Amino acid sequence: MSGAEAQVAADVDAAVAAAARAARIPTTREQRAGWLDALADALDAGREPLVALAHEETHLATARLDGEVTRTVSQLRFFAGVVREGGYLEAVVEAPDATLVPPRPDLRRMLRPLGPVAVYTASNFPFAFSVLGNDTASALAAGCPVVVKAHPGHPELSRRTAALARAVLPVGWFGLVEGMDAGVALVQHPGIRAAGFTGSVRGGRALFDLAVSRPDPIPFYGELGSINPVVITSAAATERAAAIGAGLVASFTRDAGQYCTKPGLVFAPQGLGIEDAVRDALADAPASRQLTPAMADGFASGVAERASLAAEVLTGAASDGESTPTVLVVDGAAFRADPDAFLAECFGPVTVLVRYAEGELDGMLDALEPSLTATIHRGGDEDVSALAERLTAVAGRLLFDGWPTGVAIGWAQHHGGGWPSTTASVHTSVGATAIRRWLTPIAYQDAPHAVLPPELRDGNPLGIPRRES
Structure with missing residues (x-):
């Protein structure tokens, strides 16, 4: 291994290790919603110099980029609202019933965060699908620390936005790596539990193949090519x-x-x-x-x-x-x-x-x-x-009777499709249910009340939407 390769491996390992440590510390939904609101405020406050830098690196019009910052701020605040509402947890509480065959025990189910996730940013949206874009926002909302692989089309903007994120988030909740080799190492790192990607069919397919050929395959949510x-x-x-x-x-x-x-x-x-x-x-x-x-x-x-x-x-x-x-x-x-x-x-x-x-x-x-x-x-x-x-x-x-360019942010939005448009047609990368990609179910059977998350306790103390029977 050359010196450069060793440095890439060390950088990726350090970012993922920090994310893994952060993931082990429990957080509340209100904490994470507060982080998202704070990120939105910080991005909004830094709008003018960031837009100027984005224009310099991408050649996109400043008016377009300014609008994209507004969208990105809205995404962050939107997911803060999704987290606070709590319905995304799909919480279910079923009481014991000895008359059923087989008898049903006390069962309680909800979604929990997968752990550290990798986010591969897009070239064409240097804010909304980049360092603090929709994948990052939804992953943080879910309770998953994020390691972002920066896009080479706007490297300095990625670094500046990453610095903004690190100033707001607790240690380990956000990391940034750069370069193709780092991107390959990231999706293969055993500490990464899922990955999101926006880009070409060729690049996405290569990373998808690496993700599913690991000794422990992980979900890879790629948005690739679409003819519309x-x-x-x-x-x-x-x-x-x-x-x-x-x-x-x-x-x-x-x-x-x-x-x-x-x-x-x-x-x-x-x-x-x-x-x-x-x-x-x-x-x-x-x-x-x-x-x-x-x-x-x-x-x-x-x-x-x-x-x-x-x-x-x-x-x-x-x-x-x-x-x-x-x-x-x-x-x-x-x-x-x-x-x-x-x-x-x-x-x-x-x-x-x-x-x-x-x-x-x-x-x-x-x-x-x-x-x-x-x-x-x-x-x-x-x-x-x-x-x-x-x-x-x-x-x-x-x-x-309209045109598909422009994707609204909302609870009913779906931005996905079958291959080659995405690698997972049941999921979306825009809208409230984008958070579902970073979550996995956990069921508790006959659990002591003290063990249960607050969202599953008797009386629904946090008042979230949930199914009870």
């Missing part, structure tokens, strides 16, 4: 083609097309004005700079590969050193001949528009892979129940 299909019905195109075309361009070009919910595949009826509306909207769509040179190269090569198969290539404004907004128009026959060529996610301001004729759409939908979202644009009185049923089989969130 959109279906525009003939009735919708007839009613409002111009508005739909403008909305599509605004959505897939938003923040340089770097959203995981970007609509990357759009089925549009041929000859009803959608293509013309998209072409008109593209005229005002500016070129944009990608987060890193590697992402810019990936965008250029991805567009070039698909352009050779397209019937037409529509572009917006071009600029040296920036990515040009692009729509690849594909005939139904070309899509059916090689759907895989258009189903892989291409990061950046590009989308594929598939023309369909009457009777063609149903067969095209058979080719779809699971995604984070799917969208239907329908006519005012149109019944799209059958189409909705088809798309719920491949999407974690189904939208109507």
Whole structure:
């Protein structure tokens, strides 16, 4: 082992060991909620210099970054509320019943924290899915100390945000490591009990394989690639083609097309004005700079590969050193001949528009892979129940007459889907139930009252939502 490798191993081991020590010290829900509120206050107070640094490292607009800080602050406060409410514990109390077969003892069940977790941050959201992003917030809320692997796209911002976290949290509850080797060592460390990831299919799959091939496999919650299909019905195109075309361009070009919910595949009826509306909207769509040179190269090569198969290539404004907004128009026959060529996610301001004729759409939908979202644009009185049923089989969130970019924070939100959009379709990385990833059940049978957590004691002294029978 080289000196550099030894240092990486030592850094990871120190961070995980500190997290393990912290995890052994019991905390209350009110303590953790207070920490989350304090983190929100500290991030809000440090907004201006952090936004300036993020702009310097990512090239994202300061207004966009300022809004993202607001979202991140809201996430932290939201999870403080989730913790205080207590329903996430799924507490159940069942009284003994000797008349049942077999007889039922006194049973009490709730969720408890898994232990230290690893969080792998995203490039495209340097606040909301980064050091103090949704994975970190939900893990801390659950009672799990966090070790974050910083993203190389914004290293100094990661360090500054980590310093803010360490100033608020007790020793061991937050750690930061950097570099690819540290990321590999982290997911393999025996002290890590689960991991969350937002990034590419390639990177996420590599870490997932390491997580499940450990001597003691751990859950790996990866948010990976998503094409987010959109279906525009003939009735919708007839009613409002111009508005739909403008909305599509605004959505897939938003923040340089770097959203995981970007609509990357759009089925549009041929000859009803959608293509013309998209072409008109593209005229005002500016070129944009990608987060890193590697992402810019990936965008250029991805567009070039698909352009050779397209019937037409529509572009917006071009600029040296920036990515040009692009729509690849594909005939139904070309899509059916090689759907895989258009189903892989291409990061950046590009989308594929598939023309369909009457009777063609149903067969095209058979080719779809699971995604984070799917969208239907329908006519005012149109019944799209059958189409909705088809798309719920491949999407974690189904939208109507809107666009998927933008994920609200709430109790009913689900930001997940089947492979390749995530590695665990039953879980979400946004919304209240994101906390469920970092928890595991514990059942107490005939336990002495003093042993029970307060949430399971007689009389429900903390007043949490729970099932009793």
